[in-house]
Amino acid sequence: MGDPTPPDIMRKTHRPLTTLALATSLFMAALEVTVVSTAMPTVVGELGGIQSYAWVFTAYMLASTITVPIYGKLADLYGRKPVLLFGIGLFLVGSIASGLATSMGMLIAFRTLQGLGAGAIQPVALTIIGDLYTMQERARVQGAFSAVWGVAGLVGPVTGGLIVKYLSWHWIFFINVPVGVLTFALVVAFFHEQVERKPQQLDYAGAALLCAGVVALLVGVQGLGMNLWALPVALGLLWAFVAVERRAPAPVIPMSIFQSPAIAISSVAGALFSAAMFGATTYVPLYVQAVLGSTPTVAGGMITPMIVGWPLASVFAGKLLLRTGFRPLIVGGLGLTMVGTVLMTLLLVQGASLIALQVAMALFGVGLGFASTALLIAVQTSVGWELRGVATASNMFFRTIGGVLGVGLMGGVMVSQLMKDPSVPLSAANALLGPERGHAAIPEAMLKSLSGALTTGLNINFWLICAFSVAAFVSGLFFPRVSRNTNAPLSSDSAAAPH
Incomplete structure (x- = not known):
């Protein structure tokens, strides 16, 4: 008989290179936040469709969010590797297709495809980290993965601005391709697992009801009066989802976990601060470029302090938990986000210092880093090992759903302001974001009216961001006292990621 040693060696996972692959996969997701924003x-200035501006973001987030629990189930059933590879492949196909889009409708459709792939990347990558490293080792790995988000936050706006200036906006999607191909190859070559088949099935009915309910809710929220019919439809679908989940043997989101006050309040707070965060990353660059007249690089640079401050603060939060407990970090962090968003709203005016705006965004990010880390680890501490995975995934789900609905609501506000004057065609608003030579084709009075309407809509959105931050802070005040388990991880791999 042959020597079994060589095949065994070949099938052994190479932890450092597998970890590198996971880091590059998360880098792709992190880069999307700042580069696309x-x-x-500029994309709207070329393709038109300012009325669909928010859908470019919400379609991506909605697709990635709803599929998170489904991919989690599939990873348990069929293994992490095939699910992660499928997600990376789908993400790359969506990226290439988005870069080739020639209309806003095509871009939204292909961003949805990209989001369907992204839904597998972050949760499965973080699950693999949990498989490969012990609790004690994860604290060290956390620093490296926090650095991934920090680097992406630094290079994203500059990269996006340079690409738009010297190449074309299409290349903001193509830059994912070499990173994705490298990641795919590393996972294939160096990550191996032995899958233990589990006798459980996907909750298809629950997943379908959840998807339909959230889409209907988004349509109703974004319609602002035009599609109010979707709100009762959404409530009916979500009620049916809860009823199905209570009876399902393997529910997408077990309703029983929300009996824990820590998990329930963390879900509410997470949804609220995510609405504020995604609103800021979506509309601050638009305001700085379209209203203040700055370049795409400067516009993107306004959100860099927030995206860098988040992972840096999350690392310190993990180290402070044993000293302070959860409540001080949660209340203090959400208080910082509230202060940061109030300052941001007051500073987003003509003639204001952009440096001061960046300081406000940094406060916002640092507060998010402290609060989000403490909230997530408190959730993980509140349940036993057998529920920790689903509790973590549910918390991530509510965070992103909050962001989807928040951005959708703000998109509806902006469009409603642009449509107030029936004599001004909505398509003319695209000229505000296009090259200056395009302004010449629009009468001066019309441009002035459009500019005023866009400014008003965005100012309302910034006060909505403040309202979400204040509500998150208030919900944090009700967070219960959760005992600190010294055997629990001091920091979370997923807490450092702004999603």
């Missing part, structure tokens, strides 16, 4: 005003 930086380029979107």
Whole structure:
């Protein structure tokens, strides 16, 4: 018989290179936040469709969010590797297709495809980290993965601005391709697992009801009066989802976990601060470029302090938990986000210092880093090992759903302001984001009216961001006293990621 040693060696996972692959996969997701936000005003200026501005973001987030629990189930059933590879492949196909889009409708459709792939990347990558490293080792790995988000936050706006200026906005999607191909190859070559088949099935009915309910809710929220019919439809679908989940043997989101006050309040607070965060990353660059007249690079640079401050603060939060407990970090962090968003709203005016605006965004990010880390680890501490995975996934789900609905609501506000004057065609608003030579084709009075309407809509959105931050802070005040388990991880791999 042959020597079994060589095949065994070949099938052994190479932890450092597998970890590198997971880091590059998360880097792709992190880069999407700043690069796309930086380029979107230019995209609208070229493709038109300012009325669909928010859908470029919400379609991506909605697709990635709803599929998170489904991919989690599939990873348990069929293994992490095939699910992660599928997600990376789908993400790359969506990226290439988005870069080739020639209309706003095509871009939204292909961003949805990209989001369907992204839904597998972050949760499965973080699950693999949990498989490969012990609790004690994860604290060290956390620092490296926090650095991934920090680097992406630094290079994203600059990269997006340079691409738009010297190449074309299409390349903001193509830059994912070499990173994705490298990641795919590393996972194939160096990550191996032995899958233990589990006798459980996907909750298809629950997943379908959840998807339909959230889409209907988004349509109703974004319609602002035009599609109010969707709100009762959404409530009916979500009620049916809860009823199905209570009876399902393997529910997408077990309703029983929300009997824990820590998990319930963390879900509410997470949804609220995510609405504020995604609103800021979506509309601050638009305001700085379209209203203040700055370049795409400067516009994207306004959100860099927030995206860098988040992971840096999350690392310190993990180290402070044993000293302070959860409540001080949660209340203090959410208080900082409230202060940061109030300052941001007051500073987003003509003639204001952009440096002061960046300081406000940094406060916002640092507060998010402290609060989000403490909230997530408190959730993980509140349940046993057998529920920790689903509790973590549910918390991430509510965070992103909050962001989707928040951005959708703000998109509806902006469009409603632009449509107030029936004599001004909505399509003319695209000229505000296009090159200056395009302004010449629009009468001066019309441009002035459009500019005023866009400014008003965005100012309302910034006060909505403040309202979400204040509500998150208030919900944090009700967070219960959760005992600190010294055997629990001091920091969370997923807490450092702004999603």
